[in-house]
Amino acid sequence: MLFEKILAAAALASAAFAAPADKRQTRKLKFFGINESGAEFGEKNFTGVYGKEYIWYDLNTIDTFMQQGMNMFRLNFLMERLTPGSLTAPLDPLYLGNLTQQITYITGKGAYAMIQPHNYGRFLGEIITDTAGFKTWWQNVAEQYKDNELVVFDTNNEYHDMDQQLVFDLNQAAIDGVRAAGATSQYITPEGNSWSGAWTWVSSGNAASLINLKDPQDKLIYQMHQYLDTDGSGTHAECVSATIFSERLKAATQWLKDNKKQGLIGEFAAGNNTQCINALKDGLSYMGQNSDVWTGALWWAAGPWWGDYMYSMEPPSGTAYTVVLPEIKSYFV
Ligand SMILES: *[C@@H]1O[C@H](CO)[C@@H](O)[C@H](O)[C@H]1NC(C)=O
Ligand SMILES: *[C@@H]1O[C@H](CO)[C@@H](O)[C@H](O)[C@H]1NC(C)=O
Ligand SMILES: *[C@@H]1O[C@H](CO)[C@@H](O)[C@H](O)[C@H]1NC(C)=O
Ligand SMILES: CC(=O)N[C@H]1CO[C@H](CO)[C@@H](O)[C@@H]1O
Numbered sequence: 001m002l003f004e005k006i007l008a009a010a011a012l013a014s015a016a017f018a019a020p021a022d023k024r025q026t027r028k029l030k031f032f033g034i035n036e037s038g039a040e041f042g043e044k045n046f047t048g049v050y051g052k053e054y055i056w057y058d059l060n061t062i063d064t065f066m067q068q069g070m071n072m073f074r075l076n077f078l079m080e081r082l083t084p085g086s087l088t089a090p091l092d093p094l095y096l097g098n099l100t101q102q103i104t105y106i107t108g109k110g111a112y113a114m115i116q117p118h119n120y121g122r123f124l125g126e127i128i129t130d131t132a133g134f135k136t137w138w139q140n141v142a143e144q145y146k147d148n149e150l151v152v153f154d155t156n157n158e159y160h161d162m163d164q165q166l167v168f169d170l171n172q173a174a175i176d177g178v179r180a181a182g183a184t185s186q187y188i189t190p191e192g193n194s195w196s197g198a199w200t201w202v203s204s205g206n207a208a209s210l211i212n213l214k215d216p217q218d219k220l221i222y223q224m225h226q227y228l229d230t231d232g233s234g235t236h237a238e239c240v241s242a243t244i245f246s247e248r249l250k251a252a253t254q255w256l257k258d259n260k261k262q263g264l265i266g267e268f269a270a271g272n273n274t275q276c277i278n279a280l281k282d283g284l285s286y287m288g289q290n291s292d293v294w295t296g297a298l299w300w301a302a303g304p305w306w307g308d309y310m311y312s313m314e315p316p317s318g319t320a321y322t323v324v325l326p327e328i329k330s331y332f333v
Contacts (some may be wrong), residue, residue, distance in 0.1 A: 011313035031296025032332035040118035067331035087133035138177030189223035198224035199248035214295030237271030245283025256293035263296035
């Protein structure tokens with residue numbers, strides 16, 4: 001989710017990437033955006049009550065972020081609330097209503113809305129092994145949005161501790177389900193095992209496995225996440241060094257180039273301190289230099305319930321909104 005401002009000609013060379021949202025601005029990276037988080041809160045409470053366990057997003061903040069140059073919003077939610085009880089259950093009209101309201105608002109403004117089940121490859125707490133059911137889930141969801149080309153489908157947030165072949169199979173099932181719904185113009189972002197880390201993309205085996213995913217529309221963008229703290233978990237305010245972001249992207253960048261693929265950093269964040277801000281600038285600059293393969297980056301996170309969370313970019317007073325955004329937005333637009 002980050003932003004992209006400045007210009008970047010090279011990134012937009014491909015006609016496939018020229019989209020309505022980009023008409024008014026020249027972007028250094030195609031996508032600059034943010035994770036909207038809250039509809040997946042209360043993750044142990046699969047039904048949950050709106051306004052108590054979970055919350056949807058303040059649409060006014062979408063305008064605020066767009067004024068800052070953002071053009072992609074990654075919408076967190078839980079699969080169990082959209083299809084209560086099973087992967088193949090009918091869509092819950094109220095939860096779907098909220099999701100659709102967000103998507104309609106965002107895409108109506110010309111930005112991209114990423115549909116992102118924040119499920120880690122699990123359903124009701126168990127690793128999903130029913131690939132046919134997973135395909136059906138995606139077909140049912142994509143059917144709702146098949147005519148909206150600004151929707152982006154994220155197969156699932158951060159698979160981890162799973163059999164690599166299963167992660168491949170679930171990604172392929174999602175792709176097949178989306179395309180079977182007739183959603184043929186949209187981007188799909190596969191995610192990898194090991195929390196989809198960019199720094200471990202090659203060493204974890206994701207690279208060798210997921211290179212074999214097939215999309216008849218050829219619109220896959222590999223989504224990776226990258227935090228800058230010591231264990232890469234995004235749970236510390238400190239960053240390892242002022243160059244750790246770019247260092248952690250290098251192997252994945254080479255893999256994307258070698259294979260002529262596109263990548264997206266779907267989550268990144270760092271704390272409010274000089275070393276982290278320098279690391280962010282260095283990493284975003286590196287992505288801009290490699291915008292032939294990196295399409296953009298999305299900050300973690302915004303949402304109404306983050307309070308004083310160290311990475312909160314929620315306007316008007318989130319730490320990252322007041323301190324980090326002004327420092328990094330010029331790397332996007
Ligand atoms: C789930 O939410 C309901 C409704 O708010 C509440 O009554 C219940 O205690 C919650 N269960 C758990 C395990 O948090
Ligand atoms: C969003 O969900 C709440 C709680 O279920 C519901 O009252 C409201 O009608 C939903 N909004 C839409 C637009 O469907
Ligand atoms: C950011 O860090 C600086 C330096 O420690 C501090 O003065 C400032 O209050 C912090 N800002 C926020 C919003 O936390
Ligand atoms: C890095 C980070 O903060 N991840 C959090 C994202 O939000 C989920 C809940 O929505 C948390 O469980 C993660 O720890």
